[in-house]
Amino acid sequence: MSAINPTLAAAPPRSLPANAFAAIAKHRVLATVLFFAIFPWLMPYQSLAINILIYGLFAVGFNLLFGYTGLLSFGHAAFLGVGAYTAGILIAQYQMPWWAAVPAAIVAGCVVALVMGLLAIRTRGIYFAMVTLALSQCVYFLIYQLPASGGENGLRGVNVAEVSLFGLKLNLLDPLQKYYFVFAFVALALWLLSRILASPFGGAIEAVRENEARARACGFDIERTKLLAFVLSAAFCALAGALNAIHLSSVPIETLHYATSGMVVMLCLLGGMGTYFGPFVGAALFLLIQDLASGWTEHWQLVVGAVFVFVVLFFPNGVWGTFLQKVSHDR
Amino acid sequence: MELTFDLVALQLFTGLALGAIYVLLAVGLSLIFGMLTVVNFAHGAFFMVGAYVGLFAAEKTGSFWLALVIAPMVVAAFGMACERWLIRPLYGRGIDYPLLLTFGLSYMLVEGVRIVWGKSGLPFDTPELLQGATNLGFADFPTYRLFVIAVVAVLLFVLWLLIERTSFGLIVRAGARDPVIVRVLGVDVSRVWLLVFGVGTGIAALAGVLSAPLQGVSPEMGTSVLTVAFVVTVVGGMGSLMGAVVAGLLVGVVESMAVLIFPEAAKVSMFVIMAAVLLIRPQGLFGRAGLMA
Numbered sequence: 001m002s003a004i005n006p007t008l009a010a011a012p013p014r015s016l017p018a019n020a021f022a023a024i025a026k027h028r029v030l031a032t033v034l035f036f037a038i039f040p041w042l043m044p045y046q047s048l049a050i051n052i053l054i055y056g057l058f059a060v061g062f063n064l065l066f067g068y069t070g071l072l073s074f075g076h077a078a079f080l081g082v083g084a085y086t087a088g089i090l091i092a093q094y095q096m097p098w099w100a101a102v103p104a105a106i107v108a109g110c111v112v113a114l115v116m117g118l119l120a121i122r123t124r125g126i127y128f129a130m131v132t133l134a135l136s137q138c139v140y141f142l143i144y145q146l147p148a149s150g151g152e153n154g155l156r157g158v159n160v161a162e163v164s165l166f167g168l169k170l171n172l173l174d175p176l177q178k179y180y181f182v183f184a185f186v187a188l189a190l191w192l193l194s195r196i197l198a199s200p201f202g203g204a205i206e207a208v209r210e211n212e213a214r215a216r217a218c219g220f221d222i223e224r225t226k227l228l229a230f231v232l233s234a235a236f237c238a239l240a241g242a243l244n245a246i247h248l249s250s251v252p253i254e255t256l257h258y259a260t261s262g263m264v265v266m267l268c269l270l271g272g273m274g275t276y277f278g279p280f281v282g283a284a285l286f287l288l289i290q291d292l293a294s295g296w297t298e299h300w301q302l303v304v305g306a307v308f309v310f311v312v313l314f315f316p317n318g319v320w321g322t323f324l325q326k327v328s329h330d331r
Numbered sequence: 332m333e334l335t336f337d338l339v340a341l342q343l344f345t346g347l348a349l350g351a352i353y354v355l356l357a358v359g360l361s362l363i364f365g366m367l368t369v370v371n372f373a374h375g376a377f378f379m380v381g382a383y384v385g386l387f388a389a390e391k392t393g394s395f396w397l398a399l400v401i402a403p404m405v406v407a408a409f410g411m412a413c414e415r416w417l418i419r420p421l422y423g424r425g426i427d428y429p430l431l432l433t434f435g436l437s438y439m440l441v442e443g444v445r446i447v448w449g450k451s452g453l454p455f456d457t458p459e460l461l462q463g464a465t466n467l468g469f470a471d472f473p474t475y476r477l478f479v480i481a482v483v484a485v486l487l488f489v490l491w492l493l494i495e496r497t498s499f500g501l502i503v504r505a506g507a508r509d510p511v512i513v514r515v516l517g518v519d520v521s522r523v524w525l526l527v528f529g530v531g532t533g534i535a536a537l538a539g540v541l542s543a544p545l546q547g548v549s550p551e552m553g554t555s556v557l558t559v560a561f562v563v564t565v566v567g568g569m570g571s572l573m574g575a576v577v578a579g580l581l582v583g584v585v586e587s588m589a590v591l592i593f594p595e596a597a598k599v600s601m602f603v604i605m606a607a608v609l610l611i612r613p614q615g616l617f618g619r620a621g622l623m624a
Contacts, residue, residue, distance in 0.1 A: 072427050119606055122613040126370050126426050127569065130561040131609065137558045138602035145595060258554060262434055269431065299446055305438030312432045313420060 021327055028276050029194045033187045046175035048291065052284045053182050054244050057189055059267040059279030061236025064193065066265070067274030068202070069229040070209030074129045074261050075116065075136030079234040081143065081256035083109045083241025088158040088251040089148050098160045102185075102242045109238020110231050112139065117230035121223055133261065140256040155251040172246070182243050189236055194276070196232065205229050209274075237264075266308050272321025281320040334591070337470045342591045343584060344467075348476035348545075350583020351483035355538035356556060357563035357575040358490065359531035365507040365570035366527045369418060369429040374535050374560055375553030376437035381406045381536025382548040383444055386455055395458035402540045403533040410532030411525050418528070419521065437553070444550045452549030461544075479541050486537070487576065494572065503527060507570060562601045566608045568618020578616060 024031045036053065043049040058080055065071050087105035090096040096104075116139075120131040143149050150156060163170045163181055170177045196202055204225050207215040216222050245251050254260065263286070271282025289307060293300035311318065317325060356378060363371050371377075385402035389395050413436060421428040457475050464471040494500035502523050506513045514520050539552075546552065563582050567574025582601045589597040596603075608615060 072430070119609050122609050123565070126364075126368070126430070127565060129370060129427075129430060130565055131605070134558055134562045134565065134602060134605055137555075138599055141598040258558070262438075265431065265434070299442050301438050302442035302446070305435045305442060308435030308438065309417065309432055312428055312435060313417070316424070316428065 029187075029191050032190055032277060032280075036183055036186065040176060040179050046179055048287060050175065050179050050182055050247055051287055052280065053179070053186050054240050054247060055264075055267060055287065056280035056283035057186050057243070058237050058240040059264055059271065059283050060189065060193060061233045061240065062264045063268050063273060063275075063279045064196070064205075064236065065229055065233040066268055067272075067278070068197065068209065069205040069226060069233075071226060071230070072129045072265070073120075073132040073230075073233075074258075074265065075120075075132030075134075075139075076234075076237055076264050077256050077258065077260035078116065078136035078139040079109045079113060079237035080241040080244070080260060080264075081251075082112045082139065083238030084245040084251040084255050085143055085149055085155060085241075086238075087242035088155045088245040091160060091245070092155060092157040093148060098163060098246060099165070102239065102246075105242035105245075106235050106238045109234045109241070113231045113234030114227070117227045117234075121226050121230065133258065136256070136261055137258065140258075143256060144253060149251075149253075152253060154253045154255075155245075156249075158245045158249050158251065160246050160249075178247065182247065185239060185243055189239060193236070197276070201225070201228070266304070268318075269316075270307070270311055270318055272318030272324065275318070275321050275324060278318055278320035282318065285319060338591065339588075341470050341472065342587050344470075344472050344480075345476065346584035346587030347580060348479045348583070349587055350580035351480050352538050352542045352545075353559055353563050353583050354576050354579030355483055355486070355534055355541070356560040357567060357579050358487070358572060359534035359538075360560050360564055361567070361570055361572070361575050362503075362534075363528055363531035364564075366503060367414075367418075367429075367524050368426060369433070369528075370426075371531065372430055372434040372557070373413075373437040373440060374433075374532075375555075375557030376440035377406055377410060377532045377535040377553075378539040378542075378556050379548070379550065379553035380409070380440055380444060381539030382455070382543040382552065383448055383539075384536065385540035385543055386448075386453060386548055389455075399537070399540055403537040406536030406539075407529040407533030411529040413532075414525055414528035419524075437557075441550050441553065448550075450550065452547050452552075454547050455543035457544040475544055479545075482541060486534070487572075490534075491572065499523075499526075559601065562605045565605055565615060568615025571615070571617040574615055574617030 039053075040046050040049045043052070058076075061079070062073070062076050065073055065076075083105040086108040087098075087101040090101040090104055091098065116132065116135045119135060120128055123131050144151055148155075160172055163172060170181050172178045172181060204215070204220050207218065207220060208222060208225055208229075212222060215225075241255065244255070267282035267286050268279055269282070270285050271280065272278030286304075290300055290304065293303040297303070315322060356374065360371055360374050363369055363374075381402045384405050385398040388401040388405075389398035392398065392401075417432055417436065418429050421432060461475040461478050463474055465474045465477055466472075492500075494503055502513060502518055506518075506520055506523055510520050539548075542552075559582065563575060563578045566582065567576075567578030582604060585600050585604060586597055589600040612618075
């Protein structure tokens, strides 16, 4: 900022909170990981904390595509679902250990994303949302008919009771230990995301978002950049799916439903698209609203829809995005 | 099961009736998109609300025919209110925002219908006059499905007259090409947009009432239909009336043929068509390349 605006550079030294904030922004991975390390003690109950972590990760993956690359996909339920079903089927029916099932789920998510992406990226502009939605419905029907998936009843018996790695044993029946199991993956994913965003590729996807024609003129291969962003985004979502399968010990068929694709758009928008921490804020707010509203009325979807319409109309930067704007404005 | 000529012909007509409903949905979606560049994610919800309003009107008036007129008008008025108060503030803010807003709106509509009419589906009787079957010379065919095909054909003709032969249609066509120039020429584009949104949602409601006797009504009936409408629009080419007709009938016929030959693939068949079209002709069968780049 100060390099652009000379009057700001000459301004008196920043206030302490602004300085602290700059330090946090610089070490975003560390700050986020530290925050989530104490997060379970801030929540009313620990399974909510696990849900926020998993759906936050789902939204982080979606945000890479929507917030940073500027592509609105309405088919991300497919990646969450493929991740969950792959890990779930491997664990429940092939007795595979979790450390093999989770990477397999990520690979499966990437493969599905590659096929979907190759088709969807041939279209331009607003078609993208429609094509991704249609293709994810196709994935829904295919998995629904798959004998191993359990169809309407969903997949049951994804039991991982104990995890041990390098002599460290975690009992996943204990919610707090399960939280830290999920936390380890999320921390790794957040570090990876930060590396992606800071890399030249991170610059390229933002160039595509800001001005596709100019990015193309600069020599970027737009189609390949979009496809890679799509696949990477799906990898995060598939990981979230696999973790959710282990968390729930089952995979409900609703994971693949169109409403799940819509939900992740909502999480991202509510928190603030194109921000590093926003998706988690969105996930926390959404799950808390859902938790409160469902206790208050069985028609909680009406509340969710109304909040969504309100955010689109009046809060397009989301809660965290608006907060960031305020902070950078005060500086 | 043996594939006889009669059976194939019967299934072909079933597919055409199914496709006729798809055509109506895609035409409304395409019309709204062509003019307003709004992808209406609430299109399926308007379809569902139309079916429920039709059910309500048919119960109150005792006439299916009145319901067929009342439901589209009520939903069109409601759609116009949505355009005026919810979507209009978002013009100029990027193409994703109206889409997201209509998505949120669809949540509210589905839940609103659940509150008013309950969560479970309701039956919708076929009007007496259209019950039974009609002999088409080679096979007996359900009269109501023939009626659906006829209504859609008439409506498409009227729509074609409206768009190609009236001064309002001229503005619509010009507005789809370049709204700025149309505005410079002194046309109040926002009023045209309001009307087009009303017409589009009204057609969706009509499709809802027409399909209600075939499948009954339920709050979720709009979701699967939205996907179909998207597939048809992508296959036909966005903003093309002809494309919507051809693609809608194609998807309907292929789906009902797949039921006959390979039932497991019926639900997936339309996505195969879409994938093929995207690979060979990404702008759709009748779409202009470069439109909405």
